[in-house]
Amino acid sequence: MTAGTAPATAGGQEDTRTRLLATALRLFTEHGVEATSLQMIADALGVTKAAVYYHFKTKDEIAGAVAEPGLRELEVVLEEASRLRRRGARVDHLLSGFVDVVVRHRALIALFARDPGVTRALANSWSEVLSIRMMELFAGPEEDESRVIAAHAAIVGIALTGGAPQFAEMDDDTLRGHLLEVGRRLLGRPRRSA
Amino acid sequence: MTAGTAPATAGGQEDTRTRLLATALRLFTEHGVEATSLQMIADALGVTKAAVYYHFKTKDEIAGAVAEPGLRELEVVLEEASRLRRRGARVDHLLSGFVDVVVRHRALIALFARDPGVTRALANSWSEVLSIRMMELFAGPEEDESRVIAAHAAIVGIALTGGAPQFAEMDDDTLRGHLLEVGRRLLGRPRRSA
């Protein structure tokens, strides 16, 4: 640990940082973000709080880093969708892509949903931008009030239902189907023809 | 202390406690729950922290007390709904009642949705019971998976959209109408005949 024992990746520098994130995720999942102190993370890693602070300037930054993978996937889906020409196709692609991301990362969402503090941590970064772009794509440019409300309800409904502990045991495909249906009803999209 | 936290009755001797709750609500609204310290509340009241501590054993208890009025209204709606015979009528009554409560207390919801402590404080009390009863009434006893998902999405979608800061300026009646529509689509209820 001390010197020259970091065979990790090509760079070799991200060893501790990666372990830190993995440990943080585990502790966050077990106790929730707020209830997990930097001291606990440091202890679990066998280092001191200050060592943790070397890698992340703040606790929110750790939470943000833990959340990032899911957000990146969402960003990809958003870009794909925005490149489509027809509005219906854009909405459909974004909907199914969003549902995919939610289902795949539902453990993470459950975590964040339970700890609104994380929401704040994310809001500081680019998640706010993502949510604005999602709203634009879902609701369209007409600024129709009822569309905007429906889009908002769809986003939070899908995300928080997908992350709800009650449905944690449901298998991915089933959950995906149900959440798609939620989105279709709210966004006024027809069920895909069989 | 025990339970009586309803909006002051004709008592008159609950002065400090009532003032405390009003002050707490104001500060919570201004700065958020987490960012409001007992010290701030005490200072605003002109007393010491320990005086605050005398009335409420913990900060979460204050948050819970602030939230209680809305939850009590929801409970009334739930009881009314559960007394109705036809299932459709039960769903409709609960939906419109829920939307009413959400719209009326949306400032509170906005507050709670953004803050960690409150969520936890409420989970410890009876809000969990309320949400279970809501799910039962909305989804019915058949335990239909897709109904349960839709009901969950409706509840969180309505609540969090109603409390969303983006729509804070929207007037009550308009918002109510849109949220009702969200609920109707997800719960499969027809729009009231015109």
Add this chain to the structure above:
DNA sequence: GTCTATAGGCGGATAGAC
């Protein structure tokens, strides 16, 4: 029954030595 004074302990965060 209501409040003040005071103190413990923990949390996040920073500075600077190694």
Add this chain to the structure above:
DNA sequence: GTCTATCCGCCTATAGAC
């Protein structure tokens, strides 16, 4: 990159005055 040492603010708790 990691550590020691330290600051500050917060929640909680207790003892005791009025």
